[in-house]
């Protein structure tokens with residue numbers, strides 16, 4: 001599939017046929033790595049949409065940064081991403 005013909009909105013409607021425009025935009029920008037994480041990656045976007053849909057079907061949500069499942073009442077990011085962010089923050093505080 002060429003870059004010009006790739007339509008992320010149509011792909012989201014395949015997974016969430018009843019989603020309105022606002023929901024489609026929310027999913028695209030908040031629940032996938034679009035547009036930065038994919039060079040031409042329909043497979044990666046599909047993978048994230050599948051993970052998000054599977055998590056919702058189980059009453060869960062997915063991490064803001066990856067496809068790990070999270071309990072939305074506890075956190076919006078998974079423990080692995082939280083550990084990476086904490087480590088990066090700690091490294092930035094250290095003097096050079």
Ligand SMILES: [Zn+2]
Nearest residue numbers: 063066078081
């Ligand atoms: Zn994560």
